[in-house]
Amino acid sequence: MPLKILAIGDLHLGRVPSRLPADLRDDARRYGPSEVLERIVRYATESRIDAVVLAGDVVEHDYDFFEAYRDLRGTVGRLLAAGIRVLAVAGNHDTVVLPRLADQLEGFELIGRGGRWEQRTLTAGAERATLHGWSFPQRVVTASPLDGARLERGPGPNLGLLHCDLDQAESRYAPVATAELSNAGLDGWLLGHVHKPGELTAAFPLGYLGSATGLHPNEHGPRGPWLISIDGGRIAAVEQLPLAPLHWEHVDVDVTGIAAPEDARDLLLARVAELDKRLGARAVPPDAVGLRARFVGRSRFRGEIERMLDEERLDDVGTGTSGRRYFVESASVATAPEIDLASLAQTPSPAGLLAKRLRLLERDPRDPDRAELIRRARARLDECHDKPCWQALALDAPTDDEIAEMLRDAGLRALDALLAQQPEGAA
Numbered sequence: 001m002p003l004k005i006l007a008i009g010d011l012h013l014g015r016v017p018s019r020l021p022a023d024l025r026d027d028a029r030r031y032g033p034s035e036v037l038e039r040i041v042r043y044a045t046e047s048r049i050d051a052v053v054l055a056g057d058v059v060e061h062d063y064d065f066f067e068a069y070r071d072l073r074g075t076v077g078r079l080l081a082a083g084i085r086v087l088a089v090a091g092n093h094d095t096v097v098l099p100r101l102a103d104q105l106e107g108f109e110l111i112g113r114g115g116r117w118e119q120r121t122l123t124a125g126a127e128r129a130t131l132h133g134w135s136f137p138q139r140v141v142t143a144s145p146l147d148g149a150r151l152e153r154g155p156g157p158n159l160g161l162l163h164c165d166l167d168q169a170e171s172r173y174a175p176v177a178t179a180e181l182s183n184a185g186l187d188g189w190l191l192g193h194v195h196k197p198g199e200l201t202a203a204f205p206l207g208y209l210g211s212a213t214g215l216h217p218n219e220h221g222p223r224g225p226w227l228i229s230i231d232g233g234r235i236a237a238v239e240q241l242p243l244a245p246l247h248w249e250h251v252d253v254d255v256t257g258i259a260a261p262e263d264a265r266d267l268l269l270a271r272v273a274e275l276d277k278r279l280g281a282r283a284v285p286p287d288a289v290g291l292r293a294r295f296v297g298r299s300r301f302r303g304e305i306e307r308m309l310d311e312e313r314l315d316d317v318g319t320g321t322s323g324r325r326y327f328v329e330s331a332s333v334a335t336a337p338e339i340d341l342a343s344l345a346q347t348p349s350p351a352g353l354l355a356k357r358l359r360l361l362e363r364d365p366r367d368p369d370r371a372e373l374i375r376r377a378r379a380r381l382d383e384c385h386d387k388p389c390w391q392a393l394a395l396d397a398p399t400d401d402e403i404a405e406m407l408r409d410a411g412l413r414a415l416d417a418l419l420a421q422q423p424e425g426a427a
């Protein structure tokens with residue numbers, strides 16, 4: 001019989017998923033952290049899990065104490081009654097509130113309180129595993145939690161449980177280098193903080209568990225806890241279980257060759273049907289699905305599609321199997337005009353110059369001319385990003401891909417406008 005650990009990344013109890021349609025917002029608990037926790041408890045008790053472990057940021061904020069208390073009290077009680085241990089480390093969001101909750105919840109094991117490494121041994125039949133954990137002692141931690149730490153191995157496979165900022169040396173949230181973790185003498189690391197899940201494998205699981213359910217349209221793709229099975233004294237399997245009640249999906253709808261603007265709508269519906277088939281096949285499918293749709297390809301209907309999208313109500317684009325709700329969180333049109341950018345780029349005109357730049361964006365990311373274009377755009381964007389008035393948002397700087405996307409979008413829009421101004425055939 002394997003020892004089974006269910007590892008949960010950033011849960012953020014108390015947070016309401018952003019960008020929900022108004023009617024779903026009224027019932028937000030059904031689509032957020034409380035509901036995924038409920039699904040996790042059901043799964044854990046039915047599947048005879050031995051321990052549920054949480055990698056910090058269990059609670060969104062200090063003032064979410066009572067909401068988290070209500071959710072966790074029920075959860076911990078049911079898990080303990082089923083013989084399942086509950087262990088956690090605190091992250092930068094719940095530095096204060098999680099230790100306080102742990103004091104109130106009997107059987108809730110906070111590991112590494114006050115920023116001191118601590119280990120716990122898990123047992124199931126003949127199998128053992130050792131967890132090493134460290135909790136945020138205060139909200140800002142600029143040194144690596146591994147600095148000067150020596151982790152003594154315990155029985156069975158040894159796993160680290162840590163909320164930290166991986167390979168971001170300047171971070172204020174416990175910066176740690178991948179090499180430090182790899183060289184710490186353990187058999188794997190289950191991490192919290194970044195909401196995008198990593199690719200954890202049984203050979204040496206090291207990475208972010210990701211948000212337990214998508215809290216924002218950017219948190220797209222499968223979300224849920226990870227199942228780690230220890231069998232025969234080793235890590236036998238590591239698998240993400242997509243239990244999230246709300247699923248975000250980014251869809252590119254290629255409209256190249258459509259005969260009428262309305263065809264774009266049909267193509268979107270076809271994608272929804274496809275997605276519904278895929279999500280419906282899950283053991284525990286989501287109840288709601290938010291789409292960030294982008295119409296791409298080449299089309300002469302860019303303007304018409306944009307107008308159509310403006311007028312449509314997109315917060316309910318069809319009900320999938322079992323009443324699953326599909327809504328479009330945002331839709332954009334990023335089609336290229338039905339023109340040949342290559343030959344346009346040869347012409348000595350403003351449109352030609354713009355076409356040349358747009359073609360640069362299509363090149364390999366390592367291309368020096370493309371990199372220079374991105375660098376110049378980044379310098380301009382930083383002026384805005386670094387303004388004091390935006391600092392409270394703590395937004396990440398855009399990635400190169402995001403900048404390329406913005407440039408492409410703005411460039412194509414401008415090119416459409418430029419070509420519309422020119423007399424027939426002048427381009």
Ligand SMILES: [Mn+2]
Nearest residue numbers: 057091092193
């Ligand atoms: Mn965090």
